[in-house]
Amino acid sequence: MKATVHIMLKKGVLDPQGKAIGHALENLGFEDVGDVRQGKVIEIEVGASTTKAQIEDMCDKLLANPVIEDYRVTLEEIA
Amino acid sequence: MKATVHIMLKKGVLDPQGKAIGHALENLGFEDVGDVRQGKVIEIEVGASTTKAQIEDMCDKLLANPVIEDYRVTLEEIA
Numbered sequence: 001m002k003a004t005v006h007i008m009l010k011k012g013v014l015d016p017q018g019k020a021i022g023h024a025l026e027n028l029g030f031e032d033v034g035d036v037r038q039g040k041v042i043e044i045e046v047g048a049s050t051t052k053a054q055i056e057d058m059c060d061k062l063l064a065n066p067v068i069e070d071y072r073v074t075l076e077e078i079a
Numbered sequence: 080m081k082a083t084v085h086i087m088l089k090k091g092v093l094d095p096q097g098k099a100i101g102h103a104l105e106n107l108g109f110e111d112v113g114d115v116r117q118g119k120v121i122e123i124e125v126g127a128s129t130t131k132a133q134i135e136d137m138c139d140k141l142l143a144n145p146v147i148e149d150y151r152v153t154l155e156e157i158a
Contacts, residue, residue, distance in 0.1 A: 006120060021121060024141055030133070034124030041085060041120045042100060045113030054109070062103055 003046050003055045006072045007064045008039035039069075045078070082125050082134045085151045086143045087118035118148075124157070 009015050015037050022036035042063055044055070055073045064071040088094050094116050101115035121142055123134070134152045143150040 008120070008122070018121070021142070022123075025123075025137055028137075028140055030137060032126030032129060034126075036124070037122045039120045039122070041087070041118045042097070043087070043116045043118070044101075044104075045115070047111030047113075050111055058104055058107075058109060061107055063100070 001046050001048055001050060002076055002078050003044045003050070004074045004076070005042045005044070005055065005059060005063055006039060006074075007042070007059070007069050008037060008071075010068055010070050013068045046075075050075070080125050080127055080129060081155055081157050082123045082129070083153045083155070084121045084123070084134065084138060084142055085118060085153075086121070086138075086148050087116060087150075089147055089149050092147045125154075129154070 018037040025033045052073055052075050059071045097115040097117045104112045131152055131154050138150045
């Protein structure tokens with residue numbers, strides 16, 4: 001199975017990397033660009049018996065910083 | 080509207096960061112962990128008239144490195 005973890009900074013936490021991307025887009029001539037936020041996505045191949053709770057455990061222990069980051073886990077069969 | 084851009088290294092491009100995460104997960108006692116790949120996700124608030132082609136233009140010019148990275152754009156109304 002494939003687990004996909006999306007990790008974004010929590011709302012209200014300053015995201016300087018996102019801000020930099022936003023400014024760069026404006027400098028390149030893209031208008032109408034509002035707030036930009038950058039996060040991480042991690043794709044993990046796991047065994048068929050792996051549960052979502054185990055992936056969330058991975059997030060809490062290693063992948064995300066729960067103090068400043070939110071994460072979202074999706075688990076799907078590999079086609 | 081909210082544009083979400085997923086950027087992953089192309090298949091076949093070595094992903095040392097993903098490998099490091101995989102090893103760290105094994106060292107933490109998680110079994111059954113196969114290939115791990117890390118990518119980026121960028122969320123951009125854009126005006127209502129922005130098209131998917133414009134977001135793809137942003138990817139080609141700034142957000143992604145088309146030589147080694149694949150990107151996927153989704154565009155949705157903000158709820």
